[in-house]
Amino acid sequence: MSQTFFSFGIPPALIFIIGALFIPLLKGKLKSAYMLMLPVLAFLVLVIVPEGSNWIVRIVQYDLVLGKVDRLSRVFGYIFTIISFLAVLYAIKVEDNVQHVAGFMYAGAGLGVTFAGDLFTLYIFWELMAVASTFLILARKTQKAQSAAFRYIMVHIFGGLCLLAGIVIYIQETGSTEIVRLTLCSAGTWLIFIGVAVNAAIPPLHPWLQDAYPEATVTGAVFLSAFTTKSAVYVMARIYPGTxxxxxxxxxxxxxxxxxxxxxxxxxxxxxxxxxxxxxxxxxxxxxxxxxxxxxxxxxxxxxxxxxxxxxxxxxxxxxxxxxxxxxxxxxxxxxxxxxxxxxxxxxxxxxxxxxxxxxxxxxxxxxxxxxxxxxxxxxxxxxxxxxxxxxxxxxxxxxxxxxxxxxxxxxxxxxxxxxxxxxxxxxxxxxxxxxxxxxxxxxxxxxxxxxxxxxxxxxxxxxxxxxxxxxxxxxxGNYPAEMRAVNLDTDWFYRKGAKWIYVAADKALNGVNNACDRLFVKGVVGAAIRFFKDAPLKLTILLSRPFSPLEEGELKQRRFDEMISSMFTTGTIPIGVSAAAAIGVFVMLFFLL
Amino acid sequence: MKKEFAVFDKPENVKRFLRVFYVCLGVLILIDPFIHKHTEFPWEGAFGFFASYGFASCVLLIFIAKGLRIFLKKDEQYYDR
Structure with missing residues (x-):
């Protein structure tokens, strides 16, 4: 298999992803040349690779296809490598290695999605794309960018989970992992559709895009503008044409x-x-x-x-x-x-x-x-x-x-x-x-x-x-609406403001239940049980011993007797005779009861 | 110091630019009847349909957007609070 795996070179996605790992090791002009060479190399591989399924890895009973090449995937592959070259050229003077590595990982994952021949491979690259792209936003290193990146990754985790759930249900139903044309007819196909729709920014699932892209770095936004949405367009065109x-x-x-x-x-x-x-x-x-x-x-x-x-x-x-x-x-x-x-x-x-x-x-x-x-x-x-x-x-x-x-x-x-x-x-x-x-x-x-x-x-x-x-x-x-410093509400309001309210509501409701339970069970029932088990033997003993009190009658005397008994309990100095009498009493009781 | 490249600072240049623009619009309308039209919908063939649709679309777009601003506009710190 290893012979056939590399017979048409390394898969374009891996050229980018593995190639990215060496970027931090290089410096100066060599680094620039190396970074510009990677997309060129991937492009050349795309030109020579024949149509059909290439680069197949067998894992357990599933074939992971890294290179399903046909006319549809090839044209997306071409443009993805071309734009990678331009984006890298645009970013070549950026000193931050995190951005370079993230950019290549992201672009490589986009290529991976494009040439994925099965749903597992698609999913793996799909998630890699989400993670790598988040770093292009984080790298701006502002508070706003960090918040936007957090929201961005949360939305994409949601989309990715929908996709994964859909894929799992679909494979359960059909037993096939192959990427084929589907119709919206079952829970599985609907979930796959929603997962892809998140990345395609179809309303009302779109606001992550206008929220996150403007907060990305200068060069990161160029990468971002190309891959996430267009790889989703590609997947839609492959799976759901005519819907x-x-x-x-x-x-x-x-x-x-x-x-x-x-x-x-x-x-x-x-x-x-x-x-x-x-x-x-x-x-x-x-x-x-x-x-x-x-x-x-x-x-x-x-x-x-x-x-x-x-x-x-x-x-x-x-x-x-x-x-x-x-x-x-x-x-x-x-x-x-x-x-x-x-x-x-x-x-x-x-x-x-x-x-x-x-x-x-x-x-x-x-x-x-x-x-x-x-x-x-x-x-x-x-x-x-x-x-x-x-x-x-x-x-x-x-x-x-x-x-x-x-x-x-x-x-x-x-x-x-x-x-x-x-x-x-x-x-x-x-x-x-x-x-x-x-x-x-x-x-x-x-x-x-x-x-x-x-x-x-x-x-x-x-x-x-x-x-x-x-x-x-x-x-x-003068009728044109003036430009204003403002934000305009969009559907992200539901998770940016709505989430706060859900948080407050959850805080009030769940913590309320928690407090009530605490009062009722922890402090109430359990407390009563503790008091019972702690005090019952003493009280019982006092009750039973009163008739045998050696002291005379009178309330004061009575209290002194009670104190004496309880001090015996707390210090563990009950006369042996009393214990023995109590034990015999229990035995007698048991004898009559049984 | 190098002279600044600032053609649109002069009002007469802006006027000249607009004049060329209006002439282009005139030409586009004048040649309309002489174009062979292969239409899919009946209204496509009407005189100046695309011109009026483009103009109306943009006016509508602006005024609806202006109206939406009443409901959608919040200050820049809205989400930070």
Missing amino acids: ELLIWLGALMTAIPIFYAVLENDIRRVLAYSLINQVGFMMCGVGIGSALAINGTVSHAFCHILYKALLFMSAGAVLQMTGKIRCTDLGGLYKTMPLTCLFCIVGAASISAFPMFSGFVSKSMIVSAAAHEKLAIVWLMLQFASAGVFHHAGIKVPFFTFFGHDSGIRAKEPPWNMLLAMGIAAFLCIFIGLYPAPLYKILPYPVHYEPFTAFHIVAQLQLLMFGALAFCLLILS
């Missing part, structure tokens, strides 16, 4: 976050909301499930990972160079950070699906698939969300950061490695937007789709430009 529920959840998911994004002040939180919105398009595509829709979903995931990472990189560059990330604190940065500004605009144009940018050639496939299936309401919701995403991610993010009012900040451009990573990502966004054929070629199904028709381009431009007109008119007329 109607996903169409509606996806459509809602595109619409709800954009309202929050309009109100949000923190740039990276705006991006987190738009991330949820974009994953909504993908969920909708998975739900529709046709070849065009799945192609749209996969290509959109591919493009989205690039432009979302690009946007998080440019926002991160601003945060690193200015120390600020709120709309209210920023503005006018185009003067001193023109390249970052340009890259941000490319990312913004891509996410808005502007013609000639990457989002256009991928998102339109999903929207067209909805139209082909005659899903009128869904189609209208997706178009609404398309206009909305241009509004907040396309205009608001660059406008309030780089233009808007001049904040007076004169920050420099970030270091060359950050600019280069952003530059490459921006180049890929434009390249795919202009020439989508290479991307279309690696999609799961053959593509018969032409994005560049005149109608399509004009329709999209009208939708976006007139959305921009609304922004302009509202800004100029």
Whole structure:
């Protein structure tokens, strides 16, 4: 088995995970070169590995498949390794080894999920992804980040447990660990669905994302933006394609976050909301499930990972160079950070699906698939969300950061490695937007789709430009909601505030029961029993000995007699005759009783 | 000292930018009738449907968001208390 195990090299996931362990041992340029080499190596392995099940490890009676390669998993593998390379390049100057190791472990776990051929392998990498990613948030080392990381890991433990419970029930029912297409028909399949839905940030299970990602480190957020949600999209596309529920959840998911994004002040939180919105398009595509829709979903995931990472990189560059990330604190940065500004605009144009940018050639496939299936309401919701995403991610993010009012900040451009990573990502966004054929070629199904028709381009431009007109008119007329330092309530309220109330309620109720029990049993019943066993023999003795009192009558005398008896009891100096008489008395009693 | 790159500090540049923008909008509307439309839904073919839908969507988005703020907005320390 060992011969076949490595016949196509080391599994990409293990290249990352085992490779990560050596990072702390290296220094300087060697370390940088080594870190950049790992994703390249994983990419090359992906290119040569054939389709089918590879890298199988047999444990007890189950086969763990580390490399189920087909067209669907391979395209996710490609983009995950590409973005790892860019994220590592972006982070190469970070001194903190914890972040590097966590980043590689996290990305490796994402690759592990992608190529998992059985449910056990999927689960192991799923949990590793949750744990490793938490360190990317903790590494920010602020109080807020620590609290957010705690909430983040709790939510993911909940999701992971749902997944595990679902997997166990499913294996009980079917006896198979293979990852196959499922329908929502039993407790097991529902629990697996919920577990995956947590990572996909499907409302109402989404708030961990906008809570945690903006608190992550500058470079950590770039990693985070790529793997958790998109590996969940992949698993949904593999297990639940054509699930109607996903169409509606996806459509809602595109619409709800954009309202929050309009109100949000923190740039990276705006991006987190738009991330949820974009994953909504993908969920909708998975739900529709046709070849065009799945192609749209996969290509959109591919493009989205690039432009979302690009946007998080440019926002991160601003945060690193200015120390600020709120709309209210920023503005006018185009003067001193023109390249970052340009890259941000490319990312913004891509996410808005502007013609000639990457989002256009991928998102339109999903929207067209909805139209082909005659899903009128869904189609209208997706178009609404398309206009909305241009509004907040396309205009608001660059406008309030780089233009808007001049904040007076004169920050420099970030270091060359950050600019280069952003530059490459921006180049890929434009390249795919202009020439989508290479991307279309690696999609799961053959593509018969032409994005560049005149109608399509004009329709999209009208939708976006007139959305921009609304922004302009509202800004100029002062009707645009002002940016404010505030938090906006979301479903995380239920566990952030609600949990406190549950804690207080549990404290009052359970501790109340505890106190009552303490009073009744510990102090009451047990106390009475103790008093009984302690005092009963003495009292009995006094009662029985009174008729034999050698002293005369009278209350005072009587008391003295009682004291004498009790002092005998406490000091253990009862005359032998009394004990013997008592013993005989007991024997006599027993004789008559039995 | 290097001269600062600050094109949008001058109001006339902003005006020029907006003028170009409005011209683009005009062109997009004017060419609408001359485009061959392959539609799935009847309303897609209507004159300027996408323009009006995009505009209406964004206005609606802003005003609903503004309304939601009344219920959703809390001060930044809300969760720390």
